[in-house]
Amino acid sequence: MKMVVLSADELRVWGSATTVYRKVMKGFKNGEAEVPCDGCRACCKTLKEVMLTEEEAQRLSHTISQKGQPIIARQENGVCLYLAENGCGIYTNRPRVCRMYDCRVYALASMIPQTLREDPDYRPARVSVNSFEDRVLAMTIGIQYLQLIDQGVDDSEAPLLALKVDEDNLCKAAKLMVELQNHPEILKKTIQECADELGGTTNGR
Numbered sequence: 001m002k003m004v005v006l007s008a009d010e011l012r013v014w015g016s017a018t019t020v021y022r023k024v025m026k027g028f029k030n031g032e033a034e035v036p037c038d039g040c041r042a043c044c045k046t047l048k049e050v051m052l053t054e055e056e057a058q059r060l061s062h063t064i065s066q067k068g069q070p071i072i073a074r075q076e077n078g079v080c081l082y083l084a085e086n087g088c089g090i091y092t093n094r095p096r097v098c099r100m101y102d103c104r105v106y107a108l109a110s111m112i113p114q115t116l117r118e119d120p121d122y123r124p125a126r127v128s129v130n131s132f133e134d135r136v137l138a139m140t141i142g143i144q145y146l147q148l149i150d151q152g153v154d155d156s157e158a159p160l161l162a163l164k165v166d167e168d169n170l171c172k173a174a175k176l177m178v179e180l181q182n183h184p185e186i187l188k189k190t191i192q193e194c195a196d197e198l199g200g201t202t203n204g205r
Helices: 017-030 042-046 054-059 096-100 104-109 114-118 132-150 158-162 167-182 184-198
Strands: 003-005 012-016 062-064 070-072 111-113 125-128
Touching: 012 017, 017 104, 017 125, 017 132, 042 114, 054 070, 104 111, 104 125, 104 132, 111 114, 125 132, 132 158, 132 167
Parallel strands: 012 125
Antiparallel strands: 003 111, 062 070
């Protein structure tokens, strides 16, 4: 899956990384994310495999994925079958995956899937990372999210799993952040190596 790094210039701010994380985890604990969508319906159009429980499959139109799991049916144009002109047509009875899906994890990880970024409905946002705690948390979630995607975890599940911050990863990120603060040339070298790998160049910023 192609990912795009978020640019601060064009984005609204949802709050600090730690504040947003607490809000996201509250929704995770309560079983329902409270995302300020502001009319955005990009997830209804870009998530291609919304997995259903047995109970959900009995009451919702679905197809079977390549893995043999029931997934919500799509319209001919690829968007969710239940996406209506004014939003979700089954909002109060939407599947668990939809209830738990929280796109704010992309802001916490400072990147989003290319398909989501290109959707005209998507309203990107970012979190502020002014404190050391904010930066360590965002780095940890970003690392875990990329690991999940690299392992082939579906994007409808990866955001939820990435939020379960592993204490060891948190410690590693904190140590790395300290190292980068003391030796900023490491970060510059890493950026240059990434650019070379992608066949691009850095501009020194």
